[in-house]
Amino acid sequence: MNNTKNIMIVGVGGQGSLLASKILGYILTNEGYDVKVSEVHGMSQRGGSVVTYVRFGDKVYSPIIDKGEADYIVSFEILETARWLPFLRPNGQIVTNTQQIDPMPVITGAVQYPQNICEKIKNLGVKIDALDCLTLAREAGSAKAVNIVLLGRLSHYFDISQQSWEKALTANVPAKFLELNKKAFVLGKDSVS
């Protein structure tokens, strides 16, 4: 009945997830879908765990995504992938950066950063597409382009033309960084995970 698709974008405050959701919102609106994008501003930006919900379909009601509902989880950081895993629906797809960023309780030594998170998720039978986006972003010209590398990767799973993606990039990133971001997009898209 309800054909709404759910994408969750998760990461650490300051990693650029707002631009990723902005581009997704733009492209999905242009494709003619009803779209809702929901994000939490404020406190969570200071290095905390952040999450953005993107939902699209014929008619979208709720602006948020609940446990067991996400068709895609796009993650900027591997611990965040593990944290939000319960939100993935059965048979959903994860697209994740393999980068590790230690949270304060790990820095202070109060707790350990879990090891081999990718493997553990794979062993649960979950579809996970993991790549080192930071290295690819640097290759494109800036560590800040991790978000666009991830979007490039995500584009595999959507029936949206390369042209539309490029148009969305052009409309949403400053002109002087456009080439860099286009390169980051292609690197993410074409890399072998």
Place this chain on the structure above:
Amino acid sequence: MKELMLGNKAVARGLYEAGVCFVSSYPGTPSTEITEEAVKFDEIYCEWAPNEKVAMEGAFGASLAGKRAFCAQKHVGLNVAADPLFTMSYTGVNAGLLIVVADDAGMHSSQNEQDSRHYAIAAKVPMLEPSDSAEALAFTKTAYEISEKFDTPVIIKMCTRVAHSQSLTETGEREKHEKTYEKNIEKYVMMPGNAKKRHPVVEARTVALTEYAETSPLNRAEINSDKIGIITSSTCYQYVKEVLGDKVSVLKLGIVNPLPPKLIKDFAAKVEKLFVVEELDPIIETFVKSLGIAVKGSNILPRIDEFSQNMIADAFGEFVDAPKNANYTQIDDPIPSRPPVMCAGCPHRGLFYSLKKRKCTVLGDIGCYTLGAVKPLGAMDMTLCMGASVSASHGFNKMLGANDKNVVAVIGDSTFVHSGITGLANVAYNQSNSTIIILDNSITGMTGHQQNPTTGLNIKGEPAGKINLEALCRAMGFNRVRVVDPYNLAECDAAIKEETAANEASVIISRRPCALLKNVKHKPPLEVDKAKCIGCKACMRIGCPAISMKDGKSVVDTTQCVGCGVCSQLCPKDAFISTK
């Protein structure tokens, strides 16, 4: 064409289209973007006020002058502005006056989760509640019509999920609505004799507004079932539709004060079982019960936190054929939490380290510096509401000051102007031996970098008046006023030691701009000389997110480090070196 628009931006667009001329607000999540978006329209005069009460009174003055006016605040901001609100209900308005209050069920960025609908009821003013961006825009425009038609300020209640969600919204043209100012002592001078005559006007207005709510298109019944009926509003409507779709009948309320008794009775008569889905307090539910109608609500859904679609599915599973919540999976390892932290290079860090070292009792306040309470700093004893640090430290010192000379209040620059100055007046007047530390990072940091009366710039970043904090404190009678650089630990330590020991009240201004401000020049990042580092972890005591331990030695994340050098002042071996 429809545009994907943030709820708060849609309110701003509504202000533009409704011909609003004056916006004055104090920032507060999740309301801040309304004013930040409104300022992009040249036709609207916008400003950051020192606090919500000042903002609301400014908006009242603008309405009196005949221009449509607006102010926005978060839920706790309405506590501060409650005083003008209650009496503006009596005076009514000249040109339309709209107040947005943004609630934060779930406390994403707040110190409590109070339900602002109580204010509309108590102040006897109409309150509208949109459920998405398109409604946020439309309701904003309707609010001005209601305001002028019924001669009342109107409140729109937003919540985090409406304010901070984008949905498709259609825009229109700007309209012109202006009035002239006419002197009217009986209406606008609220002294007992006049107020006595205004109170019946308020009561009659509520009757008229109730009549309006019975037939307004803002309230709408969607009849799909004669079994289950749900009365709901705001984002809860979206969760109900998401999960139960057309399997239930819904009475969607866009006006949550006053509530429409006839409409509710008619709706209740059409269904076998009646429910209310509302976040936080059972306000609609209590009203429905007062009409003698049986209803379920707070017994199937919690009174704390925000709702979600899974909660609706769980609550209604036994009454309707609701979709089952999906199974989900997780890894076995415990997942470390990732709380927000003071940024690398945050000027608050050095000061809090010194407070911790001196084992001070710290009466805190609200802002980025509240993170000084977080481990490993843990240097805060109390946080209540904006301004309370100064006033509470006065009370604390009056009672315990003779025994405990180690008490300080810490308050940010924006918070100090918001409501710290009045507390400081009490310290000056009633003479407690308090030490007040103003953390002047030249910006309102917590809410995302808004200018304030101490920064010298206005909301557009143009030159503006600038309050001189030292001169202000001296003028209040403080002899001991000193400025320290929080990147200099020795200086902070000496100031705290001397000022807390002094036999009179004192003010320390810890001054250095927020490390995230664009115009701030940073030194090159530091790195650790592995040969020198002995792994003593002295540098870990400041809780800098750029420093961690790898293989028994400190390492600096050079992408985060801004070279503030606080860590190097703790290192016994001078192991931190510049990357330059």
